[in-house]
Amino acid sequence: MECSTRQEGKFMIVTLAGEVDLHYSPEARKQILAQLNDKNHVLVDLSGVEYIDSSGIASLVEGFQLARSKQLEFGLVGVSEAARQVLELARLDKVFQIKATIAEFIDH
Amino acid sequence: MSTSLALESIKPSDLPAPPQAALEMLRACSNEDTDNRTLAGFAESDPVLTAEILRVVNTPLFGIGKEVTSVRGAITLLGSRALRNIILCLMVREAAQNHTRENFDITLFWEDSLRRAVAASILARACKLDKDDAFTAAIMQDFGLLVLFYLNPDTEVSYSELRQMNPQARRDKEMLLFGLGHDELISVMAQNWCLPNELAEPLTTHHQIESSSSTMAKILYCVDWVDAVFNVANINQTIQQCRELLDQLLDIDEDQLQEIFVALPEKVAQAAHAMGLRIKQQSDFEQLMRQANSMLAKENISYQELTWKLEKTIAERDQLSAELNREIEIAQQVQRKLMPEARDASFPIHGLNLPARTISGDFYDVVELQNGNIWFTIGDVSGKGINAGITMAKTVSLFHCLAKHTQDPATLIRMLNNEICESTTRGIFVSMVLGIYNPADKTVQLVNAGHLPVIIDDLNKGIITYPSSDQPIGILANTDYQAYPPISLQKGTLYLYSDGVTESRMEDGEMLRQAGLIELIDRHRDIPVHERLEVMVDEILTETSLHDDLTLLLLEP
Numbered sequence: 001m002e003c004s005t006r007q008e009g010k011f012m013i014v015t016l017a018g019e020v021d022l023h024y025s026p027e028a029r030k031q032i033l034a035q036l037n038d039k040n041h042v043l044v045d046l047s048g049v050e051y052i053d054s055s056g057i058a059s060l061v062e063g064f065q066l067a068r069s070k071q072l073e074f075g076l077v078g079v080s081e082a083a084r085q086v087l088e089l090a091r092l093d094k095v096f097q098i099k100a101t102i103a104e105f106i107d108h
Numbered sequence: 109m110s111t112s113l114a115l116e117s118i119k120p121s122d123l124p125a126p127p128q129a130a131l132e133m134l135r136a137c138s139n140e141d142t143d144n145r146t147l148a149g150f151a152e153s154d155p156v157l158t159a160e161i162l163r164v165v166n167t168p169l170f171g172i173g174k175e176v177t178s179v180r181g182a183i184t185l186l187g188s189r190a191l192r193n194i195i196l197c198l199m200v201r202e203a204a205q206n207h208t209r210e211n212f213d214i215t216l217f218w219e220d221s222l223r224r225a226v227a228a229s230i231l232a233r234a235c236k237l238d239k240d241d242a243f244t245a246a247i248m249q250d251f252g253l254l255v256l257f258y259l260n261p262d263t264e265v266s267y268s269e270l271r272q273m274n275p276q277a278r279r280d281k282e283m284l285l286f287g288l289g290h291d292e293l294i295s296v297m298a299q300n301w302c303l304p305n306e307l308a309e310p311l312t313t314h315h316q317i318e319s320s321s322s323t324m325a326k327i328l329y330c331v332d333w334v335d336a337v338f339n340v341a342n343i344n345q346t347i348q349q350c351r352e353l354l355d356q357l358l359d360i361d362e363d364q365l366q367e368i369f370v371a372l373p374e375k376v377a378q379a380a381h382a383m384g385l386r387i388k389q390q391s392d393f394e395q396l397m398r399q400a401n402s403m404l405a406k407e408n409i410s411y412q413e414l415t416w417k418l419e420k421t422i423a424e425r426d427q428l429s430a431e432l433n434r435e436i437e438i439a440q441q442v443q444r445k446l447m448p449e450a451r452d453a454s455f456p457i458h459g460l461n462l463p464a465r466t467i468s469g470d471f472y473d474v475v476e477l478q479n480g481n482i483w484f485t486i487g488d489v490s491g492k493g494i495n496a497g498i499t500m501a502k503t504v505s506l507f508h509c510l511a512k513h514t515q516d517p518a519t520l521i522r523m524l525n526n527e528i529c530e531s532t533t534r535g536i537f538v539s540m541v542l543g544i545y546n547p548a549d550k551t552v553q554l555v556n557a558g559h560l561p562v563i564i565d566d567l568n569k570g571i572i573t574y575p576s577s578d579q580p581i582g583i584l585a586n587t588d589y590q591a592y593p594p595i596s597l598q599k600g601t602l603y604l605y606s607d608g609v610t611e612s613r614m615e616d617g618e619m620l621r622q623a624g625l626i627e628l629i630d631r632h633r634d635i636p637v638h639e640r641l642e643v644m645v646d647e648i649l650t651e652t653s654l655h656d657d658l659t660l661l662l663l664e665p
Contacts, residue, residue, distance in 0.1 A: 022491070022492060029534075054490035054491060055490065055491045055492070057535075058491050058537065060535070061490075061537055063535070065535065065583070089558075089575070089576065090559075090576060090579065090580055091576045091577065091578055091579045091580075092558065094578070094579050095584060
């Protein structure tokens with residue numbers, strides 16, 4: 001898994017790529033939570049995700065819950081087909097704010 | 109680092125030389141034609157030398173028994189060769205006193221030289237060689253080193269440091285410091301000192317014993333190691349090397365070497381007295397061995413301690429691991445207890461849970477109500493391990509308890525969601541299906557909260573799936589969940605399963621997926637329901653090993 005962060009507008013973009021599984025999701029979780037604890041609005045870019053398991057989804061859920069408690073924005077962007085299937089199957093598309101591009105979040 | 113010396117650049121005048129009278133005597137001693145009277149005449153022309161010769165001869169070292177009062181008498185008793193050797197030793201002593209430097213501790217040098225000399229004379233006797241020649245050669249053996257220090261006053265390493273090395277390392281260090289070994293220097297001095305060949309040859313070759321046929325050279329090499337035993341830090345190792353060398357080169361066994369070690373201190377003191385040299389009180393060999401053994405014991409103790417600590421740590425680790433395994437086993441038993449026991453064939457619901465790890469994140473449960481309705485559920489906690497196991501236990505317990513107070517799936521899942529949301533951490537959520545079966549009209553009402561699609565195999569309508577309509581529980585409190593309208597199971601069977609089933613890898617490496625499960629259902633439709641469950645699980649497991657928790661639940665009226 002690759003994990004990187006960058007700023008765009010008011011958002012910190014955390015980009016996850018490759019396989020986000022039990023082995024790598026702790027790193028994803030660490031990056032997401034660190035940004036939120038620094039009081040940043042966070043978008044997680046999932047465009048490069050080839051596989052995501054429930055531990056990876058749990059990292060996103062934890063990010064969602066923390067953002068909510070801190071009244072910060074949290075969204076998913078560029079969700080890959082592999083990630084989309086998992087999110088839709090569990091109806092997590094009802095939980096997360098999901099948009100195709102970062103611009104859509106910024107313009108919102 | 110001192111400037112290294114080239115052998116050819118050293119002039120005889122740079123080197124210590126004996127006084128003229130002594131030199132003439134040495135020449136005369138080496139000449140077989142010289143008679144005792146002439147020889148005595150040479151010696152007596154130098155009163156100081158005469159006095160010294162007589163003093164040496166009358167010491168217990170020679171053990172003559174009666175006092176010798178003239179050089180002539182000494183020659184008569186000992187022979188000209190012995191006289192030559194006495195003169196040589198005295199000359200070395202004089203030259204050494206006049207050619208020392210600050211970093212060359214002459215007392216230590218004599219201590220080493222005398223120890224080598226005494227050991228050499230004992231070894232020479234054992235090898236049937238002239239013991240006095242051996243004594244003299246050994247006295248001269250390291251004289252070259254003294255000269256090297258003298259010619260290089262700024263040498264950064266002192267003699268006392270150098271002598272703590274074993275002979276081989278010390279010789280290598282000499283080459284590094286001086287560009288020249290003491291044995292090479294002695295070859296230049298041999299001429300100056302009119303050294304007879306029986307001394308010059310072993311002195312120049314005692315560090316090339318592989319190519320030397322001289323037993324005397326081998327003796328000189330061996331006594332270097334004997335002396336080293338008294339100087340180096342690693343006594344035990346040096347003694348061992350010493351034993352091997354003496355055995356290989358001189359055929360001297362361990363007991364003989366032991367005798368030499370034991371005899372050395374007293375004989376060295378005797379020789380020092382004979383040569384008029386002052387050396388420190390010699391430690392006896394037993395004392396040295398006691399030190400060495402206590403060092404060895406200390407090392408052994410610390411090694412044993414280390415081994416003991418390691419064994420203890422391993423035992424503690426094993427004990428902790430065993431305790432942890434016991435705890436996990438208990439957790440597993442508790443989990444198993446939380447899931448319903450197998451029912452007889454007449455019961456409509458049959459389930460199976462196989463944990464891939466010891467603690468499962470999957471669960472299923474059945475609760476029979478007093479009115480005959482039956483609650484059932486299947487679920488999967490996100491993530492793995494103890495965290496997932498605890499959440500699973502809580503969810504099942506809550507389900508089991510709360511199911512007795514309602515008959516509405518949407519209400520029950522809402523209650524469960526609010527309870528789980530209060531306690532989960534780290535984003536853990538639970539995907540689950542729960543439903544209530546009415547045996548009277550053979551209908552089910554169910555809600556799918558983020559779980560895999562429910563499959564109903566209906567004999568009339570075929571396969572119908574009921575995908576998740578809502579999100580998993582544990583994410584957001586106060587979420588509304590929608591139940592599916594009542595579903596008739598008059599001619600149908602309901603299948604609930606975890607992703608351990610659909611993500612099982614088949615022989616071709618592909619996942620079973622929902623399509624594979626439906627195909628499996630299709631093939632085993634005619635088997636009685638309680639047997640069908642096991643047949644299906646067996647088939648999945650014959651094709652794959654268990655990678656994920658696997659749970660399957662069937663409801664057939």
